[in-house]
Amino acid sequence: MGESCGGNLLIIGGNEDKQGECIILRKFIAMAGGRESRIAVVTTATEFPREVGDEYRSLFTEFGAESSNILFIANREAANDRHNISEIEQSSGIFFTGGDQLRLTSILGGSGVDAAIRRSFRQGTVIAGTSAGASVMSDTMIVDGSSSDTPTKSMLSMAHGMGLLEEVVIDQHFAQRGRINRLLAAVAQNPHILGVGIDEDTALSVSPEGMVEIVGSQTVTIVDGKSIIQTNISESKPFDPLALTNVILHILPSGFGYDLKRRVPHTSKTK
Amino acid sequence: MGESCGGNLLIIGGNEDKQGECIILRKFIAMAGGRESRIAVVTTATEFPREVGDEYRSLFTEFGAESSNILFIANREAANDRHNISEIEQSSGIFFTGGDQLRLTSILGGSGVDAAIRRSFRQGTVIAGTSAGASVMSDTMIVDGSSSDTPTKSMLSMAHGMGLLEEVVIDQHFAQRGRINRLLAAVAQNPHILGVGIDEDTALSVSPEGMVEIVGSQTVTIVDGKSIIQTNISESKPFDPLALTNVILHILPSGFGYDLKRRVPHTSKTK
Numbered sequence: 001m002g003e004s005c006g007g008n009l010l011i012i013g014g015n016e017d018k019q020g021e022c023i024i025l026r027k028f029i030a031m032a033g034g035r036e037s038r039i040a041v042v043t044t045a046t047e048f049p050r051e052v053g054d055e056y057r058s059l060f061t062e063f064g065a066e067s068s069n070i071l072f073i074a075n076r077e078a079a080n081d082r083h084n085i086s087e088i089e090q091s092s093g094i095f096f097t098g099g100d101q102l103r104l105t106s107i108l109g110g111s112g113v114d115a116a117i118r119r120s121f122r123q124g125t126v127i128a129g130t131s132a133g134a135s136v137m138s139d140t141m142i143v144d145g146s147s148s149d150t151p152t153k154s155m156l157s158m159a160h161g162m163g164l165l166e167e168v169v170i171d172q173h174f175a176q177r178g179r180i181n182r183l184l185a186a187v188a189q190n191p192h193i194l195g196v197g198i199d200e201d202t203a204l205s206v207s208p209e210g211m212v213e214i215v216g217s218q219t220v221t222i223v224d225g226k227s228i229i230q231t232n233i234s235e236s237k238p239f240d241p242l243a244l245t246n247v248i249l250h251i252l253p254s255g256f257g258y259d260l261k262r263r264v265p266h267t268s269k270t271k
Numbered sequence: 272m273g274e275s276c277g278g279n280l281l282i283i284g285g286n287e288d289k290q291g292e293c294i295i296l297r298k299f300i301a302m303a304g305g306r307e308s309r310i311a312v313v314t315t316a317t318e319f320p321r322e323v324g325d326e327y328r329s330l331f332t333e334f335g336a337e338s339s340n341i342l343f344i345a346n347r348e349a350a351n352d353r354h355n356i357s358e359i360e361q362s363s364g365i366f367f368t369g370g371d372q373l374r375l376t377s378i379l380g381g382s383g384v385d386a387a388i389r390r391s392f393r394q395g396t397v398i399a400g401t402s403a404g405a406s407v408m409s410d411t412m413i414v415d416g417s418s419s420d421t422p423t424k425s426m427l428s429m430a431h432g433m434g435l436l437e438e439v440v441i442d443q444h445f446a447q448r449g450r451i452n453r454l455l456a457a458v459a460q461n462p463h464i465l466g467v468g469i470d471e472d473t474a475l476s477v478s479p480e481g482m483v484e485i486v487g488s489q490t491v492t493i494v495d496g497k498s499i500i501q502t503n504i505s506e507s508k509p510f511d512p513l514a515l516t517n518v519i520l521h522i523l524p525s526g527f528g529y530d531l532k533r534r535v536p537h538t539s540k541t542k
Contacts, residue, residue, distance in 0.1 A: 150446045150470050150489040151522060175421045178449025184522060199421050199512075218421040219512045230538065232524070241470075241490045241524035245536040249520050251422060251455060253503070253512040265516040267501065 007124040009165060009206040013172040013198030014098055014131035016216065018059060024203045024216050025056075029063040031205065032093025032126045039068040040091040044107050045099025045132040049074065052097045060095075071113075079111035088116040093126045096133025102143050102159060104136045114162070127164055134172045134198060139163035142171055145182035151242040156185050165206060168260070171197045174221060183223050188233045188244050191225030194260065202254075210260035214252050222250040224263055278395040280436060280477040284443040284469030285369055285402035287487065289330060295474045295487050296327075300334040302476065303364025303397045310339040311362040315378050316370025316403040320345065323368045331366075342384075350382035359387040364397040367404025373414050373430060375407045385433070398435055405443045405469060410434035413442055416453035422513040427456050436477060439465045439531070445492060446470045454494050459504045459515050462496030465534065473525075481531035485523050493521040495534055 008031055016024040029037055041056045043049035053070035060068040071087055073079050088094065094117060096104065108114045121127055127137070135141045141161035158169075169186045171179045174197035187195040198204065199218030206212050214220050225247055232243040250265045252258060258265045279302055287295040300308050312327045314320035324341035331339040342358055344350050359365065365388060367375065379385045392398055398408070406412045412432035429440075440457045442450045445468035458466040469475065470489030477483050485491050496518055503514040521536045523529060529536045 175452055178451075180449075180451045181446055184520075217512070219514075230527075230536070232526075241488070242522055243490075243524050243527055244520070244522040245527075247520040247522075249455075249515070249518040251513055251515040251518075253514050255503075256501075256514055256516075265501070 007121050007208060008126045009137060010126065010128035010203055011134045011137055011165070011170060011198060011206065012128065012130035012203040013134060013174055013200050013218070015173065015176075015200035016130055016203065017201050018055065022059065022063070024201065025059055026063050027203070027205065027215050028093060028095065028126065028128045029060060029065050032065070035064050035066060037065045037093050038091045039065045039093045039095060040087050041068065041070045041095045041097065042073060043070060043097050044073045045101065045104045046097050047099065056095060056097065073107065073113060076107060076111060079108050079113045081112075085112045085116045088113055088120055091120065091125060093128065094120065096127075096129035096136065098131030098133055101132040101135040101141055101161070104132060105159065105161065109160075117162075118164075121164060131172050135170050136161045137164045138168050138170050139166055140169060140193070142169060142182060142186060145179075145185070151181040151185040151188070151244075152239050156182055156189075158186065167192065168194045168196050171195070173200055175199045175218065180221065183221070184244060184247065185242060187223045187225040187247070188228070188231050188242055191228045193225075194263065195223030195225070197221035197223070206260070212258040212260060214254050214256050216254060219251050219253045222252065222258060222265065224248040224250070226263065278392050278479060279397045280408060281397065281399035281474055282405045282408055282436070282441060282469060282477065283399065283401035283474040284405060284445055284471050284489070286444065286447075286471035287401055287474065288472050289326065293330065293334070295472065296330055297334050298474070298476065298486050299364060299366065299397065299399045300331060300336050303336070306335050306337060308336045308364050309362045310336045310364045310366060311358050312339065312341045312366045312368065313344060314341060314368050315344045316372065316375045317368050318370065327366060327368065344378065344384060347378060347382060350379050350384045352383075356383045356387045359384055359391055362391065362396060364399065365391065367398075367400035367407065369402030369404055372403040372406040372412055372432070375403060376430065376432065379433075380431075388433075392435060402443050406441050407432045408435045409439050409441050410437055411440060411464070413440060413453065413457060416456070422452040422456040422459070422515075423510050427453055427460075429457065438463065439467050442466070442468045444471055446489065451492065454492070455515060455518065456513060458494045458496040458518070459499070459502050459513055462499045464496075465531065466494030466496070468492035468494070477531070483529040483531060485525050485527050487525060490522050490524045493523065493529060493536065495519040495521070497534065
């Protein structure tokens, strides 16, 4: 973890509950100010911005947000539009929908809206993202990689993310899509980076001090490679299977937390 | 690891190469005595004993075995047949095909052939098994359990295996079927037990002293739960997600080994 750099994050593994208790989405509204929250839904990642945006806007209104607006930013022109920048500046919570993480970064990256998001985040605006919207939060993100295969050096495709959370790599739909091996491959490339795999309907809230709490019905898998003793990643060929010894793994459900700075899990409350 | 208890094991994660270099199957013949090896192929696990048995018999003959016979043991009567018991007693290598591990144990368990296998093993006969034939080697075996789901207490169905390798639980087709979570759930139930997940076309050879060498094209995942600090498995309900902190994980390809007694991985040779 680098320096404390702003507000709170809510990083969601995708497919969060929208019919039942909606624990995760309600948590977002509570974090963003409850009845005083002003929400901006950013639909850039998805190819179905109208449907996806409308659903979140309705839910956030139902959960008591003071306002909830969809920002249809589908190209770089819109990403530099004064109106969109102003909406970001006035929001207390920004929500990134799922879709394609490369759409998010390629359309928003370096734009006026991007700069406004970073500014707002430093000033305390809560940033939430689900699925692709979760992946983009790290400085280097996974954009592709086969699941449920033996880990190899070439199984991963990485790109620059938005860098709101440093020194981690995030993967989503984690248990549901069998992504442990691509996360291990990412951590093997640089064990300084902490691997965070988030299951569906599960989220981690991250405080500016790097304290994580798990929310939702499934689990978060933490892959800590700092203790790795042996790896063959530098000398192996692209399709050689990886070797990795002494990785530390934590499986954390709701009720557990994790200290990103000290790399220590804990029970956050009695269940 | 309990006491040294016999010969060598070759435990194969399923779908081993039968067309190319056949490294794993050739390794079996070499372990069993090469040109002097007398092989018994036990097809009990499979519903297609003729096809499966014929394929292995041909391959073992091609690889230089002195003799290679199929034991078609499909019921308990055959499992107590004098001829079959005698075939086991005369073999230097026994090979269990894939199929259903409960067929293997429910048909063989407690029979004359079962007793002969254990006797032969203690006297140095090499035992190999692939897929279901790999799972049965441990004293408690996984017979069912959903893959690629968040780990829960109820995701696993376990049964008594043949107990040729103690204090481990083996899973096969491991990366290919995304089985890490069911192995973690098994280890969480008793961290004294070491979790061993074997990928397809990959095997571990185990010496009587508990020294493991990895063979084949993919990897073996070792889940060591001895260092687990927190788990919720005793107090959680059957469908609650598991909590597990501080699991140690090793991913080992060919060229690596593992000491089952000391629980330490190592490089077995320079690659």
